Structures are given as structure tokens and as C-alpha cells.
Amino acid sequence: MSGFAADVVTLFPELFPGPLGTSVIGRGLIEQRWSLRTTQLRDFATDRHRTVDDTPAGGGPGMVLKADILARAIDAVSPSGDGRPRLLMSPRGRPLTQVYARELALGAGVVIVCGRFEGVDQRVIEARELTEISIGDYVLAGGEVAAMVLLEAVVRLIPGVLGGAESHADESFETGLLEYPHYTRPQSFEGREIPAMLISGDHGKIEKWRRAEADALTRARRPDLLK
Ligand code: SAH
Numbered sequence: 001m002s003g004f005a006a007d008v009v010t011l012f013p014e015l016f017p018g019p020l021g022t023s024v025i026g027r028g029l030i031e032q033r034w035s036l037r038t039t040q041l042r043d044f045a046t047d048r049h050r051t052v053d054d055t056p057a058g059g060g061p062g063m064v065l066k067a068d069i070l071a072r073a074i075d076a077v078s079p080s081g082d083g084r085p086r087l088l089m090s091p092r093g094r095p096l097t098q099v100y101a102r103e104l105a106l107g108a109g110v111v112i113v114c115g116r117f118e119g120v121d122q123r124v125i126e127a128r129e130l131t132e133i134s135i136g137d138y139v140l141a142g143g144e145v146a147a148m149v150l151l152e153a154v155v156r157l158i159p160g161v162l163g164g165a166e167s168h169a170d171e172s173f174e175t176g177l178l179e180y181p182h183y184t185r186p187q188s189f190e191g192r193e194i195p196a197m198l199i200s201g202d203h204g205k206i207e208k209w210r211r212a213e214a215d216a217l218t219r220a221r222r223p224d225l226l227k
Pocket of ligand 1: 115136
């Protein structure tokens with residue numbers, strides 16, 4: 001297998017590749033710059049009803065994914081020592097950032113476990129050393145969309161997927177700032193002009209203008225990034 005190898009353990013493999021099958025990310029899949037394999041968690045159940053969940057110990061609402069079933073699925077897709085980080089999508093996790101996406105893109109791939117219901121038995125998180133990753137401070141119904149968000153952010157950073165490396169250099173978060181505003185023709189749109197600076201041809205001044213715009217936007221919208 002060439003490139004970055006992504007494994008996803010899920011109760012809903014039919015959701016994949018979904019958005020990961022289109023545009024530059026999908027082309028990267030066809031060109032084998034990365035690979036995607038989904039594993040149906042239910043295939044690792046052992047009883048007649050193919051049960052994957054049970055009621056929470058201690059009571060409370062909802063269901064919990066069983067540790068033994070999950071462990072068997074993880075062991076099947078990622079025998080210990082295959083070098084790839086094992087992630088669990090989880091609102092309690094470490095926030096997904098551009099820095100972390102870049103770190104993952106340099107590696108051999110990822111194994112991603114998608115939670116459902118109330119979540120997963122704590123013991124499998126510990127026993128299989130799953131790193132919990134959150135895509136934001138809100139609660140989804142399952143880990144699948146979160147896994148797609150993570151993979152889309154990572155795969156576009158794999159060399160060759162998004163064209164030139166310069167397509168990344170200026171982007172939001174890569175410089176520690178939000179990106180400056182973009183414009184393209186026509187020169188005049190509903191009475192609004194492209195800023196004169198951008199058609200001056202003076203690349204030094206354009207660079208300065210963009211930097212000042214990025215600073216101002218970041219200060220106004222995300223002052224936390226400047227700390
Ligand atoms: N009871 C849990 C939420 C379960 S939501 C709690 O309060 O923390 C069901 C599943 O959706 C989770 O197991 C996780 O895999 C996924 N999920 C929900 N929100 C997410 C988020 N913000 N980031 C990543 N995964 C999330």
C-alpha cells in the first residue's frame with residue numbers, strides 16, 4: 001500500500017468515502033496518495049444478534065459500545081506496532097488543529113474509531129491507547145462526520161494532493177493568523193471595487209497590505225490566536 005493509510009472502524013461504513021471521494025481529496029485516493037479502508041464494527045460481534053453495545057454500568061440513558069468488540073476490531077485492522085496513531089473521535093478529546101493535522105500528514109496513516117450512542121467503554125480507550133480527538137465544542141450523533149473532517153484536513157496536506165506547497169503557506173492558521181481577504185475579476189461588483197493596492201503590481205506593498213489585513217482580522221475575530 002502506498003502513501004498515507006487510513007483505517008476507519010465504524011457502524012456505518014456506507015457513509016464513506018462520502019465527501020472524501022470528491023475533488024482533490026478523491027483524486028488523491030484514485031492516485032493512491034492515500035488509501036481508505038472501512039471496517040464494520042458489527043462484524044466483530046459474537047452473539048446471534050451481533051450486539052455491539054450495552055447499557056451503561058451505574059445506570060443512565062443511552063448505550064455504550066462494548067470494549068471487547070471494539071478491541072477485536074482494532075486488533076484486526078491495526079496489529080500493535082504498525083506505527084500509526086490510533087484515534088477515537090470524541091467531544092472530550094484534544095482539539096483538532098492545523099498543527100496536529102500537519103503532524104498526522106507526515107506519518108504513515110491513522111486508525112480512527114468512530115463512537116456512537118453515549119460513547120465507548122473507557123477500558124478500551126486505555127487498553128488500546130486511543131488518543132481522543134475532538135473537532136469542536138459541540139456534540140455530534142456519531143464519530144463518522146468528525147472522522148471525515150479530520151481526514152479531509154490531513155489528506156489535503158499530503159504532498160501531491162493539493163498541488164504546490166505554496167497553496168498552504170498563507171492559509172488561515174498556517175501563519176498563526178486568519179487569512180487576508182481574496183478578490184478576483186470583475187474589477188467592479190455592485191459598486192464595490194477590488195482594493196487598488198492589489199492591482200498596483202507592487203508585490204512588496206501587496207505583501208504588506210495582506211499582512212496588515214490578516215492582523216486586523218485576527219485581532220477582531222480571534223484574538224485568542226495572537227496569544
Ligand atoms: N456522551 C458523549 C457524547 C456522545 S456523541 C459525551 O457527552 O461526551 C456520540 C459519538 O459521536 C462520540 O462517541 C464521538 O465518537 C462522536 N462525537 C460527538 N461529538 C464529537 C466531537 N465534537 N468531536 C469528535 N467526535 C464527536
